[in-house]
Amino acid sequence: MQVWSTTSGLMAAEVKECPEFSWQNSQELESFLSDLKICFVMRLEQQFVCPSCSGLVLNPHQTGCGHIFCAQCIRTYVENGEVSKCPLDNISIKSEEIFQDNCCKRELRNLEVYCTNAPDCTQRIPLCNLQDHLKACPYEHLKCSNSGCTDVLLRKNLLEHQRNVCSLRLEPCEHCGQSYPVSKLLDHQKTSCPEVEVQCSNKCPQMIKRHKMEQLQQDMLVQQGTLKDHSLVLGSLDRNISLCDSTLTTLQRSVEEQSLRICSMQHELEDLRGVLGSELHDELPSLRASLDSLRQQVAVTESLREHLGVLEQTCQRHTHLLDIHLEQLQFNEQRFHQLESTTFDGKLIWKVRDYWRWKEAGTPVNSMPFYTSRSGYKLSIRAYLGGDSSGRGTYLSLYVMIMRGDFDSLLPWPFCQNITLTLLDQSGSRNHASSTFTPDAISDSFCRPTSDSNVATGFPRFISHSDLEIPRNAVYVRDDTLFIKAKVDTTGLEDL
Missing domain, CATH: 3.30.40.10 (Zinc/RING finger domain, C3HC4 (zinc finger))
Structure with missing residues (x-):
């Protein structure tokens, strides 16, 4: 060779x-x-x-x-x-x-x-x-083709290195789908991925996507800035009104003093008219000049009064604008809280406060809506803490309502998924009380809604008040609060 x-x-x-x-x-x-x-x-x-x-x-x-x-x-x-x-x-x-x-x-x-x-x-x-x-040839030495990688490997090992070993290989973010080097993917998800769910800025347990959280925060900052600007304008107007009131009071006091002086002088003039006729005749021009000066001051006072009216109208207009912005801010806060509490996986944990008050009132309490998916069915829970129908006065009644949603025209009807309602044990023993029912396909409660919601259906005698309030091995009511969980069996449902 x-x-x-x-x-x-x-x-x-x-x-x-x-x-x-x-x-x-x-x-x-x-x-x-x-x-x-x-x-x-x-x-x-x-x-x-x-x-x-x-x-x-x-x-x-x-x-x-x-x-x-x-x-x-x-x-x-x-x-x-x-x-x-x-x-x-x-x-x-x-x-x-x-x-x-x-x-x-x-x-x-x-x-x-x-x-x-x-x-x-x-x-x-x-x-x-x-x-x-x-x-x-599998034994040929080749350089890794991933951008920035300088490793040289045998051809037979190159594919495994590029796909699974190389720290500079590109992999898609599981949230937003954009490709990043593996070494930077975790940092992207922690700091900048818009689709990653982060904790609510109000420190509540609800998770919300980063880009929605940022948009809501920006909207609230804009509204708060506008509200602050109007508050400053209103404060300035209040100060001007106070100054005008002070000036007007001073002028009115001066007018009263001058009026008293004139009256006094008139009386003196009447008393001395006969005795000092000639002398009074000489003093009359001075009194007339003083009276003219007083009339000018009265005219200035009236002008200030008119200016005060204009300022009051401006103050009312800014107060109206301030009320509009306060209403918009309340609407944004309500929308923010609703978005925080909405779920899209067919599950809902509902925190019901003021148990004893709602029980004594005998009126129903409705939960926030929840969905089986982003484009799925819309449902909510209705509770009668004092009981309803056959359970009135002795049982807690729980019902489910099918609500009208944005995607109903694309979903199969009637609604046929099993629903489980659970009263959660707060003692940690996990002795939850649950009941499951299968929708009746011929019932109007599970057909496509023609109004805001269908007739509620469920369990009028879900749990007795004695078992609820004095259970043996569980705690269902604590600090005047109970938790109710709803779970929809999404087996067989396809995402649109």
């Missing part, structure tokens, strides 16, 4: 190929075989070795004297058509007598060689098929 390096004796001259060979030209062949250690199965005959550079004759050219050289070496002897001597027998070499030896080239490329990945790979293939073999 001989080992040949193809680094020497190669050239980029174009050659004509026979149909049975896969290489298009000698340049592609030489580029592929450069820097490879070629191991021939049989000892290489001398005719396939260039006598000048001792390299493989991949692009053989024969001279007129019968010697075979590689194209690069023969060019050094015949350049620009000049006549040179053959280095072997000193015979003149003419350029027109040099031709490609395709027969030698065909024989060389059909010689069997060992795979360059030996001893791991034991394949023996013709030299002309070496390139195709290396494209599929």
Whole structure:
């Protein structure tokens, strides 16, 4: 077995190929075989070795004297058509007598060689098929194609590395579907994925998707900012009104003082009219001037009174706008709480507060709606804590209502899924009280709703008040609160 390096004796001259060979030209062949250690199965005959550079004759050219050289070496002897001597027998070499030896080239490329990945790979293939073999050889060393990865592995291990081992492989986020490197996927889910459910900002146990939480928080911040602006304007108006009231009070006091002074002067004038007629006549212009000044002050007072009326109208308008924004803020908060408590998996845990008050009132209590899926049936629970129908006064009555939903036209009717209602034990012993019923297909309660909700149906005698309030091995009412769970069997339901 001989080992040949193809680094020497190669050239980029174009050659004509026979149909049975896969290489298009000698340049592609030489580029592929450069820097490879070629191991021939049989000892290489001398005719396939260039006598000048001792390299493989991949692009053989024969001279007129019968010697075979590689194209690069023969060019050094015949350049620009000049006549040179053959280095072997000193015979003149003419350029027109040099031709490609395709027969030698065909024989060389059909010689069997060992795979360059030996001893791991034991394949023996013709030299002309070496390139195709290396494209599929499981022991070929390849670089991982994942962006940023510099690991080099055997081809047989590359696929497993790219799919399961490489820390830079892309995997889709299970929430939003976007692809991220494995090393960054967890950080994406923890900090920025819009579809990940996070805890409510109000510290309640309900989970809500991050992008909905951010949108609601932004809406509430905008409403709170607008409310703050109006509050500032209202405060400024209140200060202006207070200032005007103070000024008006001062002016009114001044008017009263001047009026008293005038009255006093009139009395004095009447008393002295007979005695000081001439002197009073001289003092009359001064009194008239003082009276004119007082009239001007009264006019200013009336102007301030009119300005005060305008300010009151402005204050009323801003107060009206403030009431509108308060109503919108209350609506957004109600919508936020409703979104927090809505479930879409056919399950609901309902916290019922003020048990004793509702029991004594004898009126029904309705739960928030819940859904079997995002586009499924809409249901709610109705409870009569003091009992209803045959259980009035002695039993807790529980019912289920099918409500009109947005996707009813796409759902199968009548509603046929089993429903389980459970009164949860709060002692930790898990002695829950449960009852399950199967919907009656011919009952109007389970047909497609034509109003906001169908007639409620369920258990008028779900549990007696004695078992509910004084159970043996459970605690159903604690701190005036009980928990009711509803679960819909979603087997067989398909998501739209």
